[in-house]
Amino acid sequence: MRVEVLGIKIDDYSMQETVIHIQEAVEKKEQTWVVTANPELIFAAGADARLKQLINRAQLVTPDGVGVVWAANRLGHPVPERVTGIDLLESLFPIATEKKWRIFFLGSKPGVAELAARKVAEQYPGVVWQAQHGYFQLEEQPEITEKIREFKPDLLLVGLGAPRQEFWIASHLDLATVSIGVGGSFDALAGLNKRAPQWIRDIHLEWFYRLLKQPQRLRRQMVLPKFAWRVVKQGKDEGKSHTRRSR
């Protein structure tokens, strides 16, 4: 089942279920696009019909963050938990090591994707990887896409920031079996941005921790109250049309 939050259809799968879907897609070689939809991306799609249409074409759209979990709950269709890009990767790597998946890391500043990949491969030795930074020029793109194509990734992780990574993946779906937009995950995997301690994640305040560590995120997070207001409005509108229908 999918719950529609401001026009974006979010899957109501748990982390475990999402991982199973991805594993099956890799095993059956079914081309699959995974969007990790955070409130900023969902809000941006509200002002960009093309982005909205693209995201709704993805095979899996996960609730990335406590704001989306709250929204789904508020709209009367709860999702079990948040499924963020970094948590999803950390759940996929143990399978990748066992199955010897080929993973391409595309994105972040020069050296970072490579460092992230090295650290992952140290911890998960079976993983076969290649990496490419995300600050390439348009004219370098054909060479990069060829490099990815030749590598034949089971997983293509794209950390170019949202929504650029979504547009990029949408036009390069044929490069890999499963493509996932992972935002700033490589920075975290490389150890450049420390994740919040587990207890802060458990009380759903990771967003606040990131804000304290990276105050420049404030401008992005200003969108959160507007997101919340629109969700409340969507709930009211749906309530009204439901009452009208049941009269």
Ligand code: UDP
């Ligand atoms: N990035 C990139 N190329 C660009 C712009 C950004 O590779 O042209 C990377 C950036 O280095 C960072 C990621 O995209 O690693 C975006 O991270 P952000 O924290 O904004 O994403 P979030 O995790 O919040 O979605």
